[in-house]
Amino acid sequence: MLLLGPQHNVQSLREGLVEVGARPPYVLVAAGWEEREAETAALEKHLGSRVANLSLWPACEEAFEADHELRAAMFDRQDRLRELGRLYRVRLAAELEALRELLSSVDPAAPGELVGPALEPAFESLAALDEHHLGRVRALNDEVFGAVCTRPSLARHREVVARRLADAGTLLVAGGHVGILYDRMRLFGVTEALPEQLPVAGWSAGAMVLTDRILLFHDSPPQGPGDAEIHGPGFGLAPAVACLPHASSRLDLDDAARVALLARRVGAAALAVALDDGQRVLSVPGAEGWRFDGSASILGSDGVVVTPTRGAAR
Amino acid sequence: MSDALLDEASAPTGIDALRADIASRGAVAVEGVSFPVVEGARAFFCYVGAADDVLLHHWIFGLESAVPFHRTAPDVWTLEIEIQESARVEYKLGVERDGQHRLLQDPLNPSLAMDPFGSNSVATGPSYTAPWWALEDRAKRRGRVLERRLKSRVFGDVRPLSIYLPPRYRETRRYPLIVCHDGLDYLAYCNLARVLDNLIDRQEIPPLLVCCTQSPDRIQEYAACDQHVEFLCDELLGLMQEEFSLRDGPEDRCLMGASFGAVASLHAAVERPGVFGRLFLQSGSFAFTDIGPHDRPPVFDPVVRFVNGFRKNPARPAERVFLSCGTYESLMVYNRSMLPLLRGVGVEATLVEAQDGHNWENWRDQLRAGLTWLFPGPLWMVYE
Structure with a gap:
């Protein structure tokens, strides 16, 4: 398993694939690129190899055009997901405001005997809210995808996906729109058809969907409060890690309180890993934890961002 | 203090040197110079030509609307005024000669702002920057503007509509809808289609449709007119829902307009709550009277009645409302009072306030803030 940061400016995928012993033939999911899904020339040039594109984007478009009931079910899910998100954010804003206020006057690494004990229940409350929302989205996803995945409009391409994956040497999952990527992979049963022990590499959004839960984040978006939020479950192929691609541009890594808050928030269940251009972490069969290559960083619950030395395992 | 320091402290700045040069050499001194020359909070204007009097006409509420120039040299007139940091001031020059008064664009200023009535010269403060997202075509893909004609039962005539479809519009998606009053003017004078292309391309707003409507009698139809509400909510929305793939909740429908167009938007939302859940109101003519008659033209009578009624008994017209107004507008007090209400x-x-007046470029400059606030884009979801 290989998790990488953005590959636009610094391409490190090929090197990472060697490290995890991944081999061609490469099968690609790039549905997060949406209409640009077929633009794989730069990737193939970097790999020095052709990739078999699963083409989930056009397959989904065709299914939506042909099957109005499928489309209606997905629209309904979208509406319900949006309402769940709205309900979640109402409470999330209050929970985060309380934590920011508590953290604002202390060193996150040593909050002191008065503030410290007040932080614990506040983090527990936030964790419970995140879990609650995650559970509701998971239930909604299971209900809707469970109902639609057997529809004939999806059957043919689900078979194509399964066949290509059966012959694959490695699965590659590209970044892009993380919600669209997850939905398309789920509709066409990508992870269900994944042969055991098949090496998987994902970058940016592609890394995020492989983890247990998809965490959306941006400290200073063009609009809105910039409160990181749980989007929903991931596929759980890369357990106990939270991927934060574009970390240095989307997060204020010099703000110890914000770093501590985010790290503590995911830290109970996962390692918060900042993945900037070309950075990567990997796990290899038989080895414990995640191995760092000396570039990717970990957000610490003390508010400090550390870069493990090359080869360090966490 | 040494003489050297004294000399340095009192050395003339560019404007001072230019004024002295004009006094010394006359019109030759301004050859090749664009005006106004702006230094910090100082703006220096110049007019060259025979005249009995030269005046700067601007539309800054609260200031003298015609400011006289001084004759600095034969046939060279100058004026220095204070300009605010981010100001954008539209103006014309009034030139008096032999009892004739002419209103003209500043011949020494190449910067012009267009509007439906012609164009004005523009002076800007040192921090003002024109928005690239309205002026430059950086989007990888462009939307399309379709022309439709809507046979209106309400008005008994045919209304042209210009409908912006986002790039890659497809029936298998659902889109938010904005209905834009004076929409053809927004397209022409705010570069609305280009703004939408750029913001959609940068994922700052989601792909959305904008139905641009234009009234042949906006002063009457936009002035809190019940017929217009029926036209919007029944006829226009019906057509859009029939022809295009739209999301169907009020949170995905927005009414938008400037000046009387903002009044029409608010009025429709008050009369039909739950239909349009978003409002984008620019320089709204929300005139009211807390006591006594209003001092505006009679066309404001129905507006004042509506706003007075709304202030007395406010209802929740929408879920989210973005207001913008220029600090140089007389309407600012009305817009500020709308916010707590x-x-x-x-x-x-x-409410976003700009150092600008009641004009199309002011409304253009606030489009990004308003659109992204009302319809935040998918940037949050994208990790390339």
């Missing part, structure tokens, strides 16, 4: 009835509302 809306928040008081549970509306999520915000």
Whole structure:
């Protein structure tokens, strides 16, 4: 398993694939690129190899055009997901405001005997809210995808996906729109058809969907409060890690309180890993934890961002 | 203090040197110079030509609207005024000669702003920057503007509509809808289609449709007119829902307009709550009277009645309302007073103030803030 940061400016995928012993033939999911899904020339040039594109984007478009009931079910899910998100954010804003206020006057690494004990229940409350929302989205996803995945409009391409994956040497999952990527992979049963022990590499959004839960984040978006939020479950192929691609541009890594808050928030269940251009972490069969290559960083619950030395395992 | 320091402290700045040069050499001194020359908070204007009097006409509420130039040299007139940091001031020059008064664009200023009535010269403060997202075509893909004609039962005539479809519009998606009053003017003078292309391309707003409508009698139809509400909510929305793939909740429908167009938007939302859940109100003509008659033209009578009624008994017209207004507008007090009123009835509302006047480029410059606030884009979801 290989998790990488953005590959636009610094391409490190090929090197990472060697490290995890991944081999061609490469099968690609790039549905997060949406209409640009077929633009794989730069990737193939970097790999020095052709990739078999699963083409989930056009397959989904065709299914939506042909099957109005499928489309209606997905629209309904979208509406319900949006309402769940709205309900979640109402409470999330209050929970985060309380934590920011508590953290604002202390060193996150040593909050002191008065503030410290007040932080614990506040983090527990936030964790419970995140879990609650995650559970509701998971239930909604299971209900809707469970109902639609057997529809004939999806059957043919689900078979194509399964066949290509059966012959694959490695699965590659590209970044892009993380919600669209997850939905398309789920509709066409990508992870269900994944042969055991098949090496998987994902970058940016592609890394995020492989983890247990998809965490959306941006400290200073063009609009809105910039409160990181749980989007929903991931596929759980890369357990106990939270991927934060574009970390240095989307997060204020010099703000110890914000770093501590985010790290503590995911830290109970996962390692918060900042993945900037070309950075990567990997796990290899038989080895414990995640191995760092000396570039990717970990957000610490003390508010400090550390870069493990090359080869360090966490 | 040494003589050297004294000399340095009192050395003339560019404007001072230019004024002295004009006094010394006359019109030759301004050859090749664009005006106004702006230094910090100082703006220096110049007019060259025979005249009995030269005046700067601007539309800054609260200041003398015609400011006289001084004759600095034969046939060279100059004026220095204070200009604010981010100001954008539209103006014309009034030139008096032999009892004739001419209003003209500043011949020494190449910067012009267009509007439906012609164009004005523009002076800007040192921090003002024209928005690239309205002026430059950086989007990888462009939307399309379709022309439709809507046979209106309400008005008994045919209304042209210009409908912006986002790039890659497809029936298998659903889109938010904005209905834009004076929409053809927004397209022409705010570069609305280009703004939408750029913001959609940068994922700052989601792909959305904008139905641009233009009234042949906006002063009457936009002035809190019930017929217009029926036209919007029944006829226009019906056509859009029939022809295009739209999301169907009020949170995905927005009414938008400037000046009387903002009044028409608010009025429709008040009359039909729950249809349009978003409002984008620019320089709204929300005139009211707390006591006594209003001092505006009679066309404001129905507006004042509506706003007075709304102030007396405010209802929640929408979920989110974005207001913008120029600090040089007489309407600012009305717009500021709208903010606590809306928040008081549970509306999520915000007001952005610009150092600008009642004009199309002011409204253009606030489009990004308003659109992204009302319809945040998918940037949050994208990790390339």
